[in-house]
Amino acid sequence: MHKKIWVIAASVLVVSACGKKEAAAPAAAPVPAPVVAIAEEKILNIYNWPDYITQDMVANFEKESGIKVNYQTFENNEALQAKLVAGNTGYDLVVPGSVFAKSQIDAGLLAKLDKSKIPNLSKLDADIMAKLSNVDAANDYLVPWAWSYTTVGINKAKVAKALGNTPLPENAWDLVFNPTYTAKLKSCGIVYLDSVTEILPPAMHYLGKNAYSNEPADHKAAGDMLAKVRPHIRVFSSTQIDDLASGKVCVALGWAGDMNQAKARALENKSGVEVQVLLPKTGGLIFFDTLAIPKDAKHPGNAHAFIDYYLRAEVSASLTNELSYVTANKASVALVKPEMANDKTVFLDADALKTMVPPASFGNAARESMSNVFSAFKKGG
Ligand code: SPD
Numbered sequence: 001m002h003k004k005i006w007v008i009a010a011s012v013l014v015v016s017a018c019g020k021k022e023a024a025a026p027a028a029a030p031v032p033a034p035v036v037a038i039a040e041e042k043i044l045n046i047y048n049w050p051d052y053i054t055q056d057m058v059a060n061f062e063k064e065s066g067i068k069v070n071y072q073t074f075e076n077n078e079a080l081q082a083k084l085v086a087g088n089t090g091y092d093l094v095v096p097g098s099v100f101a102k103s104q105i106d107a108g109l110l111a112k113l114d115k116s117k118i119p120n121l122s123k124l125d126a127d128i129m130a131k132l133s134n135v136d137a138a139n140d141y142l143v144p145w146a147w148s149y150t151t152v153g154i155n156k157a158k159v160a161k162a163l164g165n166t167p168l169p170e171n172a173w174d175l176v177f178n179p180t181y182t183a184k185l186k187s188c189g190i191v192y193l194d195s196v197t198e199i200l201p202p203a204m205h206y207l208g209k210n211a212y213s214n215e216p217a218d219h220k221a222a223g224d225m226l227a228k229v230r231p232h233i234r235v236f237s238s239t240q241i242d243d244l245a246s247g248k249v250c251v252a253l254g255w256a257g258d259m260n261q262a263k264a265r266a267l268e269n270k271s272g273v274e275v276q277v278l279l280p281k282t283g284g285l286i287f288f289d290t291l292a293i294p295k296d297a298k299h300p301g302n303a304h305a306f307i308d309y310y311l312r313a314e315v316s317a318s319l320t321n322e323l324s325y326v327t328a329n330k331a332s333v334a335l336v337k338p339e340m341a342n343d344k345t346v347f348l349d350a351d352a353l354k355t356m357v358p359p360a361s362f363g364n365a366a367r368e369s370m371s372n373v374f375s376a377f378k379k380g381g
Contacts (some may be wrong), residue, residue, distance in 0.1 A: 010176060015127050021319065044302040045070045047080065047091040049289070050239050051261060052146070054322045061309050067302050075238035078194035084109040084294060092297040093306060095145050098288040099197060099212075102135040102361040111293040117304035118143070118181045120311030123331040132288070135361065142290035146257070146325035149348075150193075150202055151284035152176055153240075153259035156274045158188040158250035172278035173206045177225060182232035188250035191243055191297055194236035196374035197362065198227070202253065205357055212360035213286055216369040225372035230380045231290045241265060247273045256345055260324035277345040283355030320346070 042065075046058075050073040058069045072091075074080050077100045084096075084104055096104055104110050115121055121143070129139050136142040159168070159175070162185050168175075175181050175190075182190060192199055203222035205211035210218070220300045234249060243249045244262035252259060256277050263275035273349040291310070293303045309315060316327040317335035324346050333341075340346055348356065362370070 008276075010274075039297050040301045042067045042302070042346045043070065044093065044299055044306055045072075045091045046093045046306070047072050047074060047083070047089070049073060050075065051241055052095070052289075052323065052325070054318045055070060057310070057315060057318065061306060062314075065302075065305060065309075067305065069306075076193070077197055078195055088296060089294050090298075091294055092299040092345055093304040094292055094294055095289050096131065096142075097197075098135045098142070098290055098359050099361055101290055101292065103364060104292070105136060106139050109295055111295050111297060111300060112140050113143070113293065113307075114300075114304060117190055117307070118308045118311065120308045123311050123313060123316075123329050125328050125330040128328040130277045132290070142292050142310070143184045144328035145289045145291050145310075146319055146323075146327050147286060147288045148257035148325050148346075149254050149284035149286045150198060150254065151256050151259070151280060152255060152278045152280060153244060153252045153262065154276050155188070155244065155247055155250040156276050158247065159185065162188045162250060170281050172280040173202065173282065175251050175278075177203060177206045177229060179228045179232070182229040185251050186232040186234070189234045189243075189248060190232060190251045190253075191237055191240055191249040192233055192253045193240075193255075194238050196370045197338070197367065198238075199253070200374060201357075201372045205282065205285065211357045212362060214363050214365075214366035219366070219370045219373045223377055226373075230377060236378065244275050245269065245273060246249070246271065255287070257323060257325040264324070278346075279345065279352050279355070281355070283340070283352075283357050285357045286359050288359050297334060359369055 044068055048071070058071055061067065062069055077097045080094055080096055081100055081104070084094070114306050124144065128144060132142060132144060133139060152175050155177065166184065169178070170182060175185065176192070194314045200219060200222050202213040203226055204213055204218050207225060208220055209221065237243060240254045241258050241262045244252055244259060245265040259275060259277045263277070266273040266275055291307055293300050297303055311329060313329060313331035314335055316329035317332035319325055319327055320332065321340055322335050324340065326347060344352065
């Protein structure tokens with residue numbers, strides 16, 4: 001029996017074991033409890049990342065609850081942070097990365113959840129919730145949305161052609177951080193995520209430093225290294241799915257979930273592009289995104305109703321099945337399609353998990369120091 005691990009053990013996040021048997025014979029879906037919203041205007045304003053919700057999720061919620069959802073997207077944690085700090089966001093539900101969420105809780109930007117309105121919290125994996133308490137001590141503010149990891153993805157054929165006689169490096173991070181490789185790959189296109197807190201951590205990790213270092217000297221070292229590859233980076237984008245699927249770029253420093261969506265899209269489009277998600281020898285960086293209600297949300301009742309709806313096993317499972325992102329919903333595991341459950345770039349196995357860097361948070365001063373380094377890096381092109 002092929003044992004899958006959905007536990008990010010020890011110091012990392014947690015996913016529990018599930019067997020082929022479970023995946024092949026999904027339990028009959030229980031009849032869901034109806035969406036219950038308290039009396040307030042029937043509107044819900046959601047602010048989420050792009051390509052991070054299934055087509056049906058909003059439509060089904062609207063149909064069942066009568067609540068109209070206004071859905072907008074942001075491309076990086078910095079954009080969401082700026083809105084929350086400015087206040088009066090107009091949003092009722094947002095999706096911060098755990099890397100930012102601690103400082104948002106500490107700054108009083110998020111509202112405490114009314115857990116009595118979210119009965120489906122019981123479906124969440126207790127081990128993951130325990131890990132999340134590093135950020136949200138009593139699990140009072142955040143509900144896990146999904147997790148994946150930052151890594152390197154490639155267009156196999158284009159990378160092979162651009163590298164010529166040079167084989168793929170043992171450590172996939174070389175493809176985006178080592179000028180010997182990036183100089184060769186420049187011609188077919190390298191894309192980086194467009195966010196300081198997405199690029200500096202893997203760069204510091206590549207240098208053998210703490211990926212979440214708060215030390216300005218470490219940020220500078222990462223900046224010095226990045227300056228050497230800057231001329232080889234074609235584009236900065238946090239919506240990389242089409243770029244990879246269409247063959248517009250051949251290497252991406254991005255999120256595994258999006259890369260797997262690019263892989264599926266290329267297959268669907270029969271474009272002939274084969275996207276491969278690489279697991280760097282020294283590990284990718286795990287990230288965890290969470291649902292939270294801004295302090296000044298006008299429709300917190302509807303936000304609670306959506307959170308409870310999302311935590312239904314079949315709704316959480318649809319996110320994994322359609323978007324290749326793993327959730328913390330234990331009850332959804334049995335509903336994950338076998339081809340997804342068996343994909344080791346989605347559900348990491350024990351060996352891969354051992355290499356992965358667990359998420360952590362940055363202080364405000366570190367974010368400022370990193371931001372200066374990143375701006376100089378981007379301009380340096
Ligand atoms: N398609 C969007 C996926 C959102 C990923 N959030 C990443 C946060 C990483 N720090």
